[in-house]
Amino acid sequence: MPPSIPDPAAQGAPEASEDVAFSPHLAGASILVVDDEPGMRNFLVRMLQTRCRHVAEAADVAAASRLLEAAPFDLIILDNIMAGRTGLQWLEELRGSGFYRDVILITAFADLETAITALRAGAADFVLKPFRSNQILNAIARCLDRGRLMRENFVLRRELKAMPGAAAPLMAGDSVSTRAVRAMIERVGPMPSTVLITGESGTGKEVTARALHAVSARAAKPFVPVNCAAIAPEIIESELFGHLKGAFTGAASSREGLFFYAQGGTLFLDEVGELPPAMQSKLLRVIEDRKVRPVGAEREIPVDVRLVAATNANLTAQVAAGRFRQDLYYRLNVVNIHLAPLRERPEDVAPLAHLFIAELSARLGVPPLDLTEPVLAFLTRYPWPGNVRELRNVIERSLILGDFPRDVVPEGAAEEEDAPGTALDAVEKAHMLKVLAEAGGNRAEAARRLKVSRKTLDRKLKAWNG
Structure with missing residues (x-):
């Protein structure tokens, strides 16, 4: 058992010699302290109020419930043995009502069975009283860092899925x-x-x-x-x-x-x-x-x-x-x-095309293509029904092939009004069919990757199939 704290309320910040985990997310955290002992609440609030964005306290679960209904909290520090409902009972109720944030259970009376019950009930950590400030700060840091990492991983997985489109x-x-x-x-x-x-x-x-x-x-x-x-x-x-x-x-x-x-x-x-x-x-x-x-x-x-x-x-x-x-x-x-729409702002075509060539050539690991005057003239004149996304797809497809399609800059294209649509429609079709194949024929997934609606993809496939 950790060394005893004679008077928790009298304790301030941890001494310099104590090993306290640093959490970059503590400063922006909102924490709720629930304990029926005034000395322990005072100790925790004083320790945390200079370290995090917001600290609230409650002497029982009824007061804590009212605070939870009024504002979101990133973490709850919850005493187990309290008058009325125990912390474990309230924790089970919280999880059953849809509260997902981390809860650290603290108690002076615990055995292995209580610890196991706490973890099964959804406690993120279990800290025995009496404890030093570094112990509870380390537990808080672990919870905040783990929670933030889980959310970041979830968001990054969604970002990676969306990358093809x-x-x-x-x-x-x-x-x-x-x-x-x-x-x-x-x-x-x-x-x-x-x-x-x-x-x-x-x-x-x-x-x-x-x-x-x-x-x-x-x-x-x-x-x-x-x-x-x-x-x-x-x-x-x-x-x-x-x-x-x-x-x-x-x-x-x-x-x-x-x-x-x-x-x-x-x-x-x-x-x-x-x-x-x-x-x-x-x-x-x-x-x-x-x-x-x-x-x-x-x-x-x-x-x-x-x-x-x-x-x-x-x-x-x-x-x-x-x-x-x-x-x-x-x-x-x-x-x-x-x-x-891009057709109403042709001045943006050249800057966007240069940006896409630099970005996509680096990502694909292929040499950039030269945007010659004839190519830029063609790209600027094209009406771009698919807007900026279509321009990006054309650039990506051209980089993969190593050149712009031969009929993108046909001889005399400046006078041939029908040439642009024919060439870029072919590029668009090839790209969308490629993404559809990569998605295993799943139109909903292909539409998500292409960043178009399912209706748009269905309409184009119907047109291409006659």
């Missing part, structure tokens, strides 16, 4: 509209307001959302993109809000939702116009209350997430047709950033 950089460009978008991002990004990004498919809505996140105070926290059109209607609530074990057939274990992975950061809802009506109502309530209810849970859980939504649909028309809730539209459209 990654959105193209939008910020490169000299057109008036692109400069206006950059100015809007700089102005709106640092604010907490919800933003709705509109524009045709492939104009760079996700990149704009990432830019908003990057210039905000949330830049160090996760950016979690969600393609609402790519998630089946029957599971989208579970994907966004999480679920409890046994909440529905196939729910073998509890799972956090995307709102929880985006905690403290930005949740990007792409194709928000594709949300089912029932989910629109639930999202509206989340925006209004800043709380989510996991599927199967009895209580709501506070969340701290900035929402950025995007759509290529005309939401005003959808509202008029009764397909999208008017109140949700107004909640999302606090600030609107509209992205013009």
Whole structure:
């Protein structure tokens, strides 16, 4: 058993000789201390209040429950033996109600069976009283680092899956509209307001959302993109809000939702116009209350997430047709950033093409291609129905082949208005069929990788098959 602390309330920060784990995430953490001993609460609060963003305390689980309903916490330090319900009983109740954050159980009376029960109930760590400040600080550091690592790994796995169809950089460009978008991002990004990004498919809505996140105070926290059109209607609530074990057939274990992975950061809802009506109502309530209810849970859980939504649909028309809730539209459209199609800003084609060649040649490990005047003239004249994404795909395909398609710069192309569409349509077709083959013929997965809607892919495949 660790050495005893004569008077925990009198103890301050750990001595320099003590080995305290350093957690880079402690300074931004919000921690709840639950203990019926005033001396222990005072000791923990005094030790933590200079080290983390926020510390709250409660003398019993009833007071702690009220605090949890009012604000999100990253970690709970929970005493086991208290009047009324024990810490273990409350912990089981928390896990059963959908609370996913880490809990460190502390107790002066414990044996191996209690420790095993605590871990089975969902405790992240188990610390015996009396303890020194370095012991509890090390336990806190482990929990915060492990939790952050799990969330980062989850987000990175989603990023890696999205890489084959990654959105193209939008910020490169000299057109008036692109400069206006950059100015809007700089102005709106640092604010907490919800933003709705509109524009045709492939104009760079996700990149704009990432830019908003990057210039905000949330830049160090996760950016979690969600393609609402790519998630089946029957599971989208579970994907966004999480679920409890046994909440529905196939729910073998509890799972956090995307709102929880985006905690403290930005949740990007792409194709928000594709949300089912029932989910629109639930999202509206989340925006209004800043709380989510996991599927199967009895209580709501506070969340701290900035929402950025995007759509290529005309939401005003959808509202008029009764397909999208008017109140949700107004909640999302606090600030609107509209992205013009590439055909309306030809000045951006050359900067984007140069950027893509530099980026993709390095990633593919192939020599860059020269953008000659005839090639640039061709690319600038082409109407780009697929917008920036189509330009990126053309550059990638050309780099893989080692040259631009022969008919991209046909002799006399400046006078041949029909040549551009023919050449680039062929490149687009080859690229989309290649991605579809890599996805094993799974159209939903291919559409996700290509960053286009399933409807778009189906329409093109139908046209190509006659």
